[in-house]
Amino acid sequence: MIQTITFYLFAALLILSAVFVIMARNPVHSVLWLIVCFFNAAALMILIGAEFIAMLLVIVYVGAVAVLFLFVVMMLDIDFAELRAGFVKNFPFGIILAIVLLAELVLGFGAYRAGGLDIGMADGTAAPIIGESNIESLGALLYGRYLFLFEAAGVVLLVAMVGAIVLTLRQRSEVRGQNIAHQIARRPEDATYNASPETGKGVRL
CATH class of the missing domain: 1.20.5 (Single alpha-helices involved in coiled-coils or other helix-helix interfaces)
Structure with missing residues (x-):
């Protein structure tokens, strides 16, 4: 009973966060909701016993890919007015693409219900180890x-x-190399000096 409740909880959170990824107006918020998606998907993988895939989702996708997306989005100078104009311009193409993807999903589910694809029998060499x-x-x-x-x-x-x-x-030719011996041999009086700037004269660099 607890497994069923947990599955529906994580599945609902996964679908809800996926909707927020698409509907969020701020790209940073979209990436954050995407991270929530990955965590909920990892929880679902743990429920079915695929802990390795759950670990990959957290380490690779959340720890690397999603963080990379977040840094790229935060570093880009995004013009939201131009972004909205592009969304309106490409809206018909997006609708056509969504219809095509929906038709593929319906066709795939229909083919699955008709019977699985026979791709050969397992030879047993990749069978899981008993007790591991x-x-x-x-x-x-x-x-x-x-x-x-x-x-x-x-x-x-x-x-x-x-x-x-x-x-x-x-x-870069203008960047000089580091001389460790010169840095170690430097005397304190060569590194700093006391300055007494006059009023209104500023500081000599």
Whole structure:
């Protein structure tokens, strides 16, 4: 009974926060409601026993993606008048896109009710380990059967990160390098001095 009540509670909060993501006029508020969406979706994943997906939702989506969206939105100089004008201009296209997506959902549910798609029988190699949690079974599968693919994906991500750093790295000639030895050997009398500025003369830089 408590599981059913909890499911409907988190599902209602998820749908409500998703509506606020779309209806909020302030983009910052939309991102904050999106974070609420992710937390409620993570709670639903925990209810069905998929704690690894719940952890991914909180760490990756809330901790990285949503925070990135929030910083980008707060740093942008958004012209709300232009934003509203663009919304009115693209409203017919949005309605058409919404109708297409709704038709796809109806078609998908109809195909699901007609019978699942037969994509082959499971061979049992990816079966969960008896008596172990979902995360332990997934870890054994990743670092066992798919070890080389997992490592290759890590190398690809590393190359992408290094490439992004190299492409965005700028050499600034006006910025002098740091001389550690010179900083350590600096005397206190060379670093500071007492000034007695005259009235109305200002401070010499």
